[in-house]
Amino acid sequence: MKRRGRLWIFLGYAAGVGKTYQMLVEAQRLRREGADVVIGYFEPHGRVETIAQTEGLEFVPRAHYQHRGSVFEDMDTEAVIRRKPQVVAVDEFAHSNAPGAPRPKRWQDVMAILDAGIDVLTSMNVQHIESLNDQVLQITHIRVRETVPDWVLHQADEVVVVDVTPRALIHRLERGVVYSPEKAARALQNFFTEANLTALRELSLRRAAQQLNERVTELSGTQPAETDVPPPPRRESILLWLTPNPSTAVLIRRGRRVADYLSCPCTAVYCARDEASIEPWLNICRNLRIDAERIPDQRKVAAAVAAYARSNGTTQIFVTRDTPGLTHMIHLVRDIQVTVVAAYAAETTHTLSG
């Protein structure tokens, strides 16, 4: 049986912290140790020190995709697999591929490369982690559109924190190391404030610590020592009630996160009449590997959800705050825990790459 490749993620909290640099330092180290290392995708962003770290590494040429008369460039995943190196460095794990590329997301390309038995070094920022999307919105007022599902992160063999202090990062920006002067000035006013950067930095440290906590559990074969708290009394099962409400996206991510933490099943239900309007949420469910089941249209949806929960052994129901019939339902399921998930304030779309 072919060995699956190993996945190393260099995790930062903003553009310019040095993720790509660290990734390439690791690539160079592996090359010195005799490994066959190539670069699958690298975005230079004009950063001299980073570009210097690519010296002596082979680049797999990019693919060109035609789409509506335009030509887009992206990683040539198939060429990487044909080249069959031992290790490939792939920048910007959360990137959405050019139109016309065989897979919509770069992380899907990386999965294909890993399946071919090739080790991958990649880089990403904490704000691109799906389950942290809402927290990042709250902190920065920016909705990050390019996300990587958490189950993909769970497959990483290593998540390495790339740390600098916000002050040093702001200096880099001011010196023009990260962006062009105009873009840097704009970034310093919006995203790169000391408060934002400090909060994102803390998130990245905590998320990486969580990943290590899971590794400790795996390695020791036991739950981490919580000797002072009694273990949960029973196995949990989470049910998400999907509605057309916009905060349903938050609900799904939150439910996934709690289910991951409890290592328990997580399923979703929705009413047939909502099917068309909740398609985007069903898509998030598919990305997060949550099965969503349709219940027939009826006058009392709350009662139907309660009945579904009871017959499926649900122990926790997750709903959004303004779900119609919520009060009715909580009185029908007095033996089941109900969590009303926080919604967040208005959002703006914004992308800062690198």
Added chain:
Amino acid sequence: MSVSEYHRPDPDALLQKIHAQESAAARGRLKIFFGYAPRVGKSGRMFDEGLRRLARGQDVVVGAIQRTGSEHLEAALKRIEVVPPQTPPPQAQMTPGDAEAIDVEAILRRNPQVCLVDELARSNPPGSRNAYRWQDVEQILAAGITVVGAVNLQHVFEEQDAVERITGRRTPNSVPAKFIQQADELVIVDVPAEDLVRPGERSDLSTLQLTELRELALLVAAQVVEEQLQRYMAVHGIRQSWSTQERILVCLTPRSNARAMIESAARATRRFHGQMLAVFVRQGHLGREEAALQENLEYARKLGAEVHILQGSDPASVILQFARSERVTQLYIGHTQRRRWMFCRKSPAERILQEGEGMDVRLFPQGSAA
């Protein structure tokens, strides 16, 4: 009106303290590279920083180094001036934990902009000016010289019990946690555990032990960053409605299914490395239920909750206001026992459920747990 058993630091007091610190403008800045175990490469990072500063025209010297014979380090040392350590006093009995002491006098005379100091936790030989190297560093900082240093997790005094539980041993040298918390900049140096256990690296710790140390180091750093964030928000008068960590508030009553709620909150708090709070809103005398309440509060405290007793005739409003001011991310409440009957006013639990914007509200059933 609320009576609290616990007091957050007063923002004004905090501000005054910060102004006091900043008014000592002559003080140099302290930057620390923080590693989870020996050989993660923190000294290398420190010297890289020294070289970069040198390249930018700053006047950099080395105050203390740990010679490892690495090519990288030796190359750096050719380019940065070294202030030689003090010759130990002739009567000094050197013990293995001791290193040569930094020559503080010579560094102060030399008066560079930046001084690199490796192994911040070293003890000085008996008879030296200061007992510990970190005290030497304080003197160098006080003279307005920036210090860039390196230290490992096992050397942070307050973490040494936890480290000993993981590794089964304790190093004799340490710095107080306050020393790293007050650093102007703390940078975590993170590398995969397997880098340290690969052949030739000869760490005698297992991958499991190194992974546990690594997790702990990240959490120590996250806590330092959290404090910096709070300070920054206080100084700039920014009201923070969100939290980077889970803050779980358990609403207790004498009757509610308290133990299950407290245990569930404690598990989530530990798992997400968050904070746990518990609150009770006193509306009058409880009579014979007082003992049950005290037992619940005591259990919450035992599992690490910060317990608050508030007062008010409208418990739902009191709880929500408190939760907002404490940046609570999850609020745990119990189902009311009475059956709802028509035309009855909404129960506090229902109101919290509907009005608790901005936080998860978790409604616990009677008599079961999660």
